Amino acid sequence: ECEQRTLLKCTEEQFLTAMKLSIEEGDSIDDYRTLLAKNIHKLQNALDICTKLRPHMTAFHTRCNGAIDKVGALFSDMAPEPAKGKPLPPGMIHALLRIPKEATTCRVEDLIECFQRNMDENDSIEKMRPYLEKTY
Secondary structure, eight states, rough: OHHHHHHHHOOOOHHHHHHHSSOOOOOHHHHHHHHHHHHHHHHHHHHHHHHHHHHHHHHHHHHHHTBBHHHHHHHHHSSOOTTSSSSOOHHHHHHHHHHOTOSOOOHHHHHHHHHHHOTTOOHHHHHHHHHHSSOO
């Protein structure tokens, strides 16, 4: 299981202040509502996909023993054009996985959390599963 994260706690006043500060001058509440709804949808989509693809992510991780070069090959294969299939810049895979730059492997939790952080509303199970089933 992924590590439990400590939730940030704040007062209602702190929350409202943070929300007000996140709205740029000239934005309307409707603009903010649209942006917030889009981000909530993105996060929910990522959670749903990761929950359903967790066994596939775990199987991929097991097949490659969490090797950074294999995870990097997966990410390169999944990248949009024109980056698709090209090696990631040095250190990029470590930054995406949020692991030390000298690491040669990652934990399955690192991989799953990375996917969850970097998905967007256009990602889907059908789109991602074939990549996870490949051997790199």
